Amino acid sequence: MADDADGRVYYVISDLHIGGDEQLAAVDFLEELIAFLERLETTDEDVELLVNGDAFGLWEFTEVDGLAKFDVLTERYPELFEQLRATGESVPITMLPGNHDHELAAYDEYVDRLAEYNVDLVQAESITRPVGDREIHFEHGHQQDPNNRFEDFGNQRETPLGYYYNTLVTSRAGRLSERGRYNWLKDVQAVTPTERVPRWLLSKYFYREMNPLLRYAVLPFLLLFNVSVVLAVLAGLDVAGIWTMPVETTDAVLDQLGLVGEAVHFLLVANAAIAGILLLTGIPVYFLLRDFGQTVDRFGVLETDLTVDPDEPYEEAARAVFDDRPETAIFCYGHTHRPKVIEVDGRLLVNTGTWLKRLHRRNVVTGVLPPVFYPSYQLCVVRISAETDGVAVEYEEIEKSDPSRMEISRTERLLTLGREPVSSLPDRSVVPDTVSDPPADEN
Template structure:
């Protein structure tokens, strides 16, 4: 337990993911981060900044090794490191390794190099800080994720499943991103959960990379797919003589509008023909796919899927910490990139979110158009302090304009009108002093 004065205030951020190969070098929140650090440089509070893991994307560096990665960071972001130095003269800055920068725990040289910039690198899995009569538990959170758990902490050769994903896929995306029509592939590290990667890639191909003539010729068919499926069934009933009235009335109605009605009818006929063929093929394929999935499930082939539970393991970890350390009432972590506060056994489970761009999936309301991944920023710093009623936890938002206007095509923006994501952050919570007697 760190013995810190009761009046100390803690600011917590995590998951900055700074650095990586080529296009991953860019920090899209650079000015916002510098502004936040300058504010702490000038604060009169007795404050400590805790950077709770994944400050740097060391896994995403594939052309340099060991302490050379620090050299690259230092050369690439001199303004940021100088600001660390200046802020660290006024407030204590504590850095905890995450999974993406686990190497910080593996080589002691990092401690000395960060120390030159007034950053205290703690090479432990977790730390604790006293706040009033209570305490806070800090950890990045990847140890609760089986795909990123590092059993041999501090081993430079530790390679969980997430390591291979980021060194082989994320870093490669950074190397290739500028070859696209828009530099979108670098956002690969913002796609969560990982299972959404294939549909995200298809979505960006459709809205960004596909030849515009092909895309706009497909849009009417995809939008009208649901209607065409119904018409295909009605057409089948008409051809078999079971029920001809809907088709007859539709033909007579559109016939009143001359060539316009004929064009609309022709479009429906083409769509119905294609849709009918897809339905004939799709129905048996659906049952075959379902049977194959059931068989695979029985054999447990995919028991190590990338998708993990982002809530239950952390709740269980918090309960364990609260039980073993009764004075601890706040369990603060990151890793999942989802800012949240949940009450657990009288204490608080607090996630600090991420400073990376977030992508919110918006499925089409009609038709078969690919989903749109709506970008936004939700830059937050968690402030934890002792007050008269107990320990308060509140999110401070750092404003950054939405990148949607620049990053979404006109089609994507039209499809997401009125469906923008909710940018609200969790409300302020207080752990009352009496709670520690639970």
């Protein structure tokens, strides 16, 4: 490869999810996004900005249809669209439809409407761009996800499973979120995979919505539940006369502590009694549920799992592209909200992440309390360019204040002490000038 370090540079962002019903209309990163566009407006580089799908949350609009959604977007975010117009006068801006804004591919009028703001909407599943002597493949990635795939891409009447989840759950959450104590329900769109939603709801209810007096009343029992199970077993052994030493020793020690000992004794007995009852009822319930689950599996009732492997289908899609077009160096996608770089057959599979919040599940240090979901921002821009050592992929993090300072309570911090998430973006990666061919099939 020749030295193309001064050639065209591609900046890629995706999964902004701008827009939606009521509380989903809030764009926490709007200031940072406009500042990034302002910077591109004055750059000296030969740049193209690619918005690789899900720029808008059109699925999350349920009270307006068709092009009326775009009218709402331009009315709500005039500064953003004016900045798109200004930046687009200096550098080309290309946009691909995602699943949440699939209507961009379904209505030709969107091409003209976005062109008014100097945005080139390409109504296709994927596009390619040259980088030096190589090529980059861009697609949003939802076509590799069976829950969000469009068999007839661009058909405005087609509605995959993900459409119903977002119109019935996510948009509903946007309308109800303000009723909560801390306006948290709107963040349901940041919960991935969707199977985590029940645990996330339980977590937010317990730590944010539950009456504080009730929460602090049950907190000691839940914290000591594991200990209480042991105590319940030891109490049972004592009653049966099998092993009395632990209970007798504990009683003797507590008797020496007077009123404090009596209080501790009462708490331990109460916890052990409750834990014992739960054990007696829980064991048969467990076997009943286990047998029911096995029966359901035999009949194949739940053959489709909502969770899609975040890597495997994209690695397969990348291999297919690399085999079909050997000059392709990068397979760049979004959709899964996980910024990462994976080497595939000497090339790179690159995910552009999301500008929404990311929620990191952390289990508590003890007890049977709900997990804590730490929020964070990883606003990132992927930069792809031809360099002297090959095709380089670099992540630039757009700084934004940590939301956990305001959204994680002292109780949650104490219960996850030492388990706080530390987020980082992938390091710089390079596809070298020469790519070794994959080993031939011996068969």
